[in-house]
Amino acid sequence: MVSKMGFYDWVREKFKFQAFMLMVTGIALGIAYLLRAGSKSSIYRYSSLPKKCVCPKCGYTVVNPNKHCREILCPKCKIPLRRVY
Numbered sequence: 001m002v003s004k005m006g007f008y009d010w011v012r013e014k015f016k017f018q019a020f021m022l023m024v025t026g027i028a029l030g031i032a033y034l035l036r037a038g039s040k041s042s043i044y045r046y047s048s049l050p051k052k053c054v055c056p057k058c059g060y061t062v063v064n065p066n067k068h069c070r071e072i073l074c075p076k077c078k079i080p081l082r083r084v085y
Contacts, residue, residue, distance in 0.1 A: 046083065053081035 005013075046068075053062045053069035057077045061084075065072055069081040 050083040052084040054084050055079065056082050 049065065049067070050069050051064060053065055053072055054060070055074040055077055057079060058074065060074050060076060060081070062069075062072060062081065069083045072081045073079065074081060
């Protein structure tokens with residue numbers, strides 16, 4: 001059965017549906033953000049300080065640094081150092 005809905009009514013129904021879907025997506029993203037913000041995750045993979053850091057490009061090394069490797073820049077290459085195991 002074909003309805004006698006006009007173009008304006010058709011567009012209005014499509015707009016309502018899109019607005020509803022946008023609202024549902026926003027609520028879902030908001031909940032996901034709040035759940036993630038509540039966790040106590042660190043930006044660092046390791047909680048302890050490294051024993052040695054090395055530059056991946058030139059091989060410059062630092063032994064027993066007082067901070068995490070990614071906070072230390074290589075004096076020659078100006079890139080962050082990486083942790084050595």
